[in-house]
Amino acid sequence: MSLHLRAATPAASTVDLEARTVEAIVSTGAEVARPGYIERLDLTGADLSRLRAGAPVLDGHRSATTSDQLGVVEAAELRPEGLWVLMRFRSTDPAKAVLNDIADGTLRGLSIGYSVTEWKDQQRGKDRQRTAVNWTPIEVSVVPVPADAGAHFRKGNTTMPETQEQTLTTRAEINGAIRSIAETASLGRDWADAQIDAETTVEAARAAAFEAMQHRSQAQAVRTPTATIGTDHTDPAVIATRAGEALFARSHPEHQLSPEARQFAHMSVTDMARASLERAGLSTRGLSNDTILTRALGMHTTGDFSAILDNTANREVRRGYEAAPSGVRQLARQSTARDFRAKSSVAMGDFGTLSKVNEAGEFTYGTIGAAPESYKLDTYGKIFAISRQAMVNDDLGAFTAIPNKLGAAAADFEANVLFDCVNKNPVMADGKTVFHADHGNLAEVADPPEALSLTTIAARRLAMRKQTSPGGVLINATPRFLMVGPELETEAEQLLTQINATKTADVNPFSNLSLIVEPRLTGLEWYLAADPAVIDGLEYAYLEGAPGPQVETRTGFEVDGVEFKIRLDFGAGWLDFRGWQKDLGA
Template identity: 25%
Template structure:
């Protein structure tokens, strides 16, 4: 078989070996932490994990000296056990040969042994990059993917004087013996290719980007970079952790600048804000930039004389004392490691996204109460009209508790989100259309999703919220949207009373209709006169009685099915009356934008952002809302 064949056995350097001294006639005990249950890095192979649930580890296993499978090299024997997601081997020194005596004598002298654990894999699979797998009581994933050994057999444990790395929790060596088929060869080729890509990425990350391009250009930080590189190659540090460490070194080594002094005498303007203004202006958002950042910042951005997006990359590098690489690719990669450009890009994206969010209509805000919740657990909201009235307390009397069985409603928030990115080619090609086509669209999509949830909650009518029993659902020929129909709805709300007959002082403030009824609604609310029978007043008594909202979702049968209607219409009290409530995590009423930097995924060269939004909605106080069927 050629040298590229995959062998069956893996030799794992154990996390720890303890050899306890014993009495004159007792055998010394050996304890080995064989495998901690996590992902292990194999130089030349990539990441590997073993599912202990599929590992055959029963019965006695031999404890050998240096993997020498002869009778004279037996040091002892042990019993394996899986506990708390780890593989342990406990045994005794039972060998009668020289190797056993050497191990005992050296242990008494204080020598710290290590152990290699031999595992024969019988079933394995490839886990995709960033895919999580639940094994050994934990969730495991790797940016570059890893090999998962689903089934295997524990063969032996060897006592060794030296392991692969004394400081790692688990290090792996690979034993090459036996035969396999072409599928295994292809599997190894994939593992080797992944490892080559990983090592190449490590080299690129650690390459100096100062002037000169030589290793010595890291200056006083060279040893720190070399140490991080060695750890990354050995698998003790992920590529993402390496990037973060190198970026920290880069920031620590750059000169300090005081900011930009504008000609207008406005004081110091951080360079990141100036570049942010230039980005927004070049992307077509000059008005937004001036409104958010001010005219002085815009003047400083004009002074940069940006003719191409690469000019922004060069400005960021120059500000941080980094010589810009001559090639465009190198300039983009280098600039995206700077704090200046990443901060400017992140802030610009955030402003465009929030502008799109705030620009989108939100008709529900005119009648929905807003709540803040501290977590994702089910929360409880008070129905204001159900709290009852105060009772007179006589001198020395006792206060009584009010009932809360019907006075509350429950709701919870969930997370909604999406990723988007700017490819490095967009910067090279001077293409910032993403700010309009994606960032603004993401902001608008966030508001649409929130409004979708609010109106889906309203239309679903959970728990017969709108019903004759609650006195907030009107039907019949006279409930079409008209002066008579609106009068009936207003009367229904004004005459709401609690169980004790107390008036609740609810006042309708908002009429909400589908687009098909907006013309009729405006006529009812805005006309000075109405057609009336002879000798009856013609003045419109309902003119400006309530505000008007037109909501397309009310009649969107394609999205909401039979719940939607072109005939139904709604009347609501003020948001404080809480006819419906909208909850936000920690009161955050806008989406959160997080920047993830360059190359967060190995299969894409781009800077990425994550947008997420935590919110929920629920029907709350039925007395503060009226629904009309709108037809007989």
């Protein structure tokens, strides 16, 4: 059998200096090594609309100014050899100089910039391969070193005057030709081995390769779109988290920096702005720190610098928020609300006890409805700004002190709202205050008044045990917390301290109570409270999906810098009075 080889003689270049045009193959879909994976472009999944609409031809992917644009793409299509384009260069001297270099062969590199909407991940041995199956080329660049070695400026039509015939006389030569066909068609070693094991001829292998490529193209054309959820080192959200942690750690040396964030360690605010611009494909060469920061802040949709600042501010807000002390918060139950309408719990109306089923098998109905008590969320917030000067000066205090104080203020605000619910003793739906003699949760004023003691705690526990549901059923509420103000802290600690008693009279029956010291509580009054997870009582809620203070970032207009908005959707109120007891003390 024989393999026919044709020697091609290139004709004139497709460069037309008068029309300032040139044809090129800008991508063959070749594999390119990226950090952590191998990237491949599936040319059949390319959306050429941006190229056909006149995508720019750039100088080395730079797009900071108009001088970086060499020309435009006038036509684009997929051809067997790859992604073909017709480029028209500008009439400026720098653009003409580049075109002349292309014409004489001293500039040969081409590259494309693109965005990917769908990846297909697979493991190939030890390597991770990511194939862009849905992607859009958005620019073409003339570069010195192309990632795709097959990208090239096209020569003209080729003439093939000479035909040589080479006879393949050994099976080894035939097998080598089959492996070359498999490599060209990207069919892999297993496909080639199967053809060789079947002692396929070169012509039959070539036909099988074309058929396999056709089936592959058809399968890709009817592929059902799928969404792959994941992150890598190029994900803006991942970059914002890692860089934000590094900026946070500069102000807090005690923070143990994660391995992923160490690449951003010791970078200044300006360094992070510069890196953000470069990740977006923009050159920062020769730019001042002020210009770098201004441009990075102006990239709302294509950059990640604002997200980095947002992440840092959120960390500081959360740190201040979690550090603020609050005693009454531990006695309330946390919940969520889907909207800003009044929120209430489910109430067992006059359900009463279970009823006997008569011989007819009829069951009687109890009532379940909404509790009469309700509360709703409100929105609270502030805006604070960090000036451009502070960022140029790399003033970390601007990124730590202000957000930290706002976080502490948010926690203090929540605690004040909860404490007011207790201290102001609001009126409930039945027309009586939360702590009221008719509710059985307010100690009578003794004469003389009685101080906090085991006796008074026992009296309040007894009153809580006797509480009944609206239907008259004992609910057997059990005290879990003792809340006092700073004035009673020492006495409460002594009362609740567990003692290894040698006599029954010395046993402390309340050593299982948890002491809560609320600094906002003044005077000698004190409270017993049941576990809020067991008995309805005081409750607070956040808007669903937004627990605690939320921070948003935008480039300042009125303020020359960046503005942060802290927002808190929060509400609190009483759902039931039966899980609490109050004593005025003495």
